[in-house]
Amino acid sequence: MAIKMARNSKIQPLFVRLENAAKMLDMKPAEFRQLVECGSLPGPVKHDRWDVEQLASIMRGDAVKPHEKFEI
Numbered sequence: 001m002a003i004k005m006a007r008n009s010k011i012q013p014l015f016v017r018l019e020n021a022a023k024m025l026d027m028k029p030a031e032f033r034q035l036v037e038c039g040s041l042p043g044p045v046k047h048d049r050w051d052v053e054q055l056a057s058i059m060r061g062d063a064v065k066p067h068e069k070f071e072i
Contacts, residue, residue: 015049024055 016024022032035041041058045051057063 013052015046016052017049018044021050021055024052025059 013020018032019029022029025032027035032041036043042050042054045054054063
């Protein structure tokens with residue numbers, strides 16, 4: 001079974017490298033890396049890539065656990 005896509009549709013990435021993860025959050029790669037190193041943001045999950053949904057969930061506030069202290 002073939003999957004047909006509209007000509008205008010863009011493929012949304014599931015995982016991104018550091019540079020694109022930083023761009024998603026409107027940060028410089030060095031700023032993003034610093035937040036990863038201090039534990040405020042998660043590290044890469046596979047092949048040095050970040051999970052796009054996980055980053056989006058964190059930024060929407062859906063992934064923050066109420067009992068955990070969280071700083072940016």
